[in-house]
Amino acid sequence: MSRQHGSRRRAARHGTPERVIPQRVEELTADWFTDVLATGSTVTEVRCEEIGVGIGFMGQVHRCHLSWRPTASIGDSADLPSSVIVKTPTQVPENFAAGDALRAYEREIVVYQTLRTTLGVPMPGYHHGEMDPDPAPWIQRPLFFLFDHLSIRGVNWVINRFLGMSGKSRRRYILVIEDISDARPPTQMSGGSLDDARRSLEVLARFHAANWMRTDATQHYRHIFPVDTVPRVGQASYVRNREAFVERFGSVLHDGMLERLDEIQTRVPEICSSLAAEPWTLLHGDYRLDNVLFRPNGEVVVLDFQGLSSGRPAIDVAYFITTALSADHRDEEETLLRAYHEALVASGVSSYSFDELVRDGELAKELLAHRIVGSADVLDTSVATGGDDFLDVIQLRVLDWLR
Numbered sequence: 001m002s003r004q005h006g007s008r009r010r011a012a013r014h015g016t017p018e019r020v021i022p023q024r025v026e027e028l029t030a031d032w033f034t035d036v037l038a039t040g041s042t043v044t045e046v047r048c049e050e051i052g053v054g055i056g057f058m059g060q061v062h063r064c065h066l067s068w069r070p071t072a073s074i075g076d077s078a079d080l081p082s083s084v085i086v087k088t089p090t091q092v093p094e095n096f097a098a099g100d101a102l103r104a105y106e107r108e109i110v111v112y113q114t115l116r117t118t119l120g121v122p123m124p125g126y127h128h129g130e131m132d133p134d135p136a137p138w139i140q141r142p143l144f145f146l147f148d149h150l151s152i153r154g155v156n157w158v159i160n161r162f163l164g165m166s167g168k169s170r171r172r173y174i175l176v177i178e179d180i181s182d183a184r185p186p187t188q189m190s191g192g193s194l195d196d197a198r199r200s201l202e203v204l205a206r207f208h209a210a211n212w213m214r215t216d217a218t219q220h221y222r223h224i225f226p227v228d229t230v231p232r233v234g235q236a237s238y239v240r241n242r243e244a245f246v247e248r249f250g251s252v253l254h255d256g257m258l259e260r261l262d263e264i265q266t267r268v269p270e271i272c273s274s275l276a277a278e279p280w281t282l283l284h285g286d287y288r289l290d291n292v293l294f295r296p297n298g299e300v301v302v303l304d305f306q307g308l309s310s311g312r313p314a315i316d317v318a319y320f321i322t323t324a325l326s327a328d329h330r331d332e333e334e335t336l337l338r339a340y341h342e343a344l345v346a347s348g349v350s351s352y353s354f355d356e357l358v359r360d361g362e363l364a365k366e367l368l369a370h371r372i373v374g375s376a377d378v379l380d381t382s383v384a385t386g387g388d389d390f391l392d393v394i395q396l397r398v399l400d401w402l403r
Contacts, residue, residue, distance in 0.1 A: 006381060009174060010053070012068055013090060014141035020032055021172040021173070023071040025048050028043055028062070028086060030043040030045060033046060033064070036121075036127070036130075036176065037081075037084075037176075039079075041069060041070045042068065042069045042071075044067045044068065045068050046067075047064070048062045049065075050062050050083075051063050058089065058090050058096070058104055059306075060089070060090060060091070061085060061091055062086045062088075063083055063084075063179055064083060064085075064086050065082065066080075066081060070280060081179070082161075083179040084127055085124065087108070088173065088174050089172075089173055090179060094167070096167070096387075097164075097169070099306070100169050103223050104307065105173035105306065106134070106223070107174075107305070107306055107308055108174050109130070109173060110129075110221045111219070111305040112177065112305070112307055113126065114221065115217065115220055115221070115308075116377070118210075119120040119210060119211060120209070121207040122300060123305075124303070128176040129174065129176070130172075130174050131171065131173040131174070132171045132172050134171075135169070143158070144230055147230040147232055148230060148232065149336065152235055153235075155236040156236045156240050157298045159233065159237070159391050181196065182296055183294060184293075184296075185290070185293055193266050194329070194330070194335075196292075196324075198290070198324060198336060198339045199294070200320065200324070201304065201317065201320065201321075201343070202339060202340065203292075204284070204287055204340065206343060206347050207282075208281040208282070208313040209349045210347070211281050212279065212348075212349055212351075213280045213281065214282055219330050224282070224308055224309060226276045226280070226310045226311055227272055227275050227276045227310065227312075228272035228307060230310075231273075232268075233370055234268055234374055235268050235374070237371075237374030238372075240374070241374050241375070249395070253399070260402065261369060264370045266368045269326070271367050273300050274312075274363055275314070275315055275364060276310070279349075279351045279370070280310050281312075282309070282310055283310060283311050284302070284308065285306070285308045286304055286306065286307045286314050287319060287320045288319065288320060288324060291303040291304040291324070291371070297319070298403050312360045313344070313357070313360075314356075314360030314361040314364045316366075317357070317364070317366055318361045318368060320334060321361075322365060322401040329400050330401070337356075337361065338354065365401055366402065369402045372395045372398055373395075
């Protein structure tokens with residue numbers, strides 16, 4: 001499933017050198033790239049620059065520029081990448097604990113290794129992925145049992161203990177992918193244009209159509225969960241974070257918003273069940289403008305598959321619209337939804353009506369608003385861009401769309 005080269009514990013026991021899985025930029029050496037890219041040529045110099053600062057919470061992303069000494073047999077070095085993108089986990093302990101516990105790093109590596117060519121969406125090319133073995137592959141079943149049967153207070157107790165364990169994890173992850181250097185990245189903080197939104201939604205529709213009711217995906221990776229998996233975790237997180245949310249945003253919440261969120265809290269299992277029902281598809285899980293690239297040839301390339309899951313397609317659609325565009329664009333929402341639905345039908349899906357998309361979209365907006373309230377103590381989001389906290393901007397956009 002992944003390129004694993006034995007655990008560090010086993011290596012130490014046998015006196016063999018520990019396999020290098022870089023987690024910091026200084027570990028991304030010329031020798032390491034020569035080894036993992038396995039082109040037959042030699043990387044002679046590496047220059048790294050951090051990118052995506054301020055738009056992600058669970059990882060670090062570097063563009064690594066590579067200088068090569070080609071072998072004599074190659075002659076033309078055109079096929080040797082002049083730069084690659086390297087993704088490693090964040091160095092922020094709280095955020096690493098969340099990413100490790102949610103299997104976000106593991107999931108994306110496995111997606112690139114086993115599913116990339118079958119997802120029906122343009123993605124960067126894959127060069128290398130590696131991670132330490134899962135130290136507790138058995139833990140999922142007892143955890144889910146507890147989440148389904150404990151009180152909300154008990155669920156919060158288990159979550160706190162589990163995140164504490166994940167925070168002490170030393171599991172290493174790395175992903176090396178193609179650098180789409182000629183692409184234009186939209187800016188999430190300032191919002192996108194309607195044309196960007198329409199084109200992105202058409203690509204999303206083709207992705208959903210290619211994975212419609214796809215039952216074989218979990219054969220490749222068993223941690224692709226439906227959206228109704230342990231909904232009480234979301235309810236517990238809401239209870240844990242409600243007071244802090246009110247303290248932070250109470251002054252800008254419109255009348256009745258808090259009561260609306262409290263009412264949604266009572267319906268979370270029902271909402272999740274509706275959004276997991278047939279017909280369902282694979283969901284990107286984090287489909288937003290910062291994860292879409294526009295190339296000069298018209299191709300739209302999709303990034304970041306850490307949140308791959310399954311459910312009704314309106315979840316991805318509502319997430320994209322409410323985070324990409326301010327609620328000032330509410331009058332254009334139907335136009336965007338129709339563009340998505342027309343592309344879905346054109347791609348062969350006939351079992352999901354436009355009215356279902358609209359209805360599910362309203363449920364998805366409720367779920368997204370509820371979830372984003374509950375995320376505050378799981379991730380450290382204190383990343384400022386232009387004086388505004390990134391999550392603050394996204395959170396308030398979603399709440400505005402809920403009106």
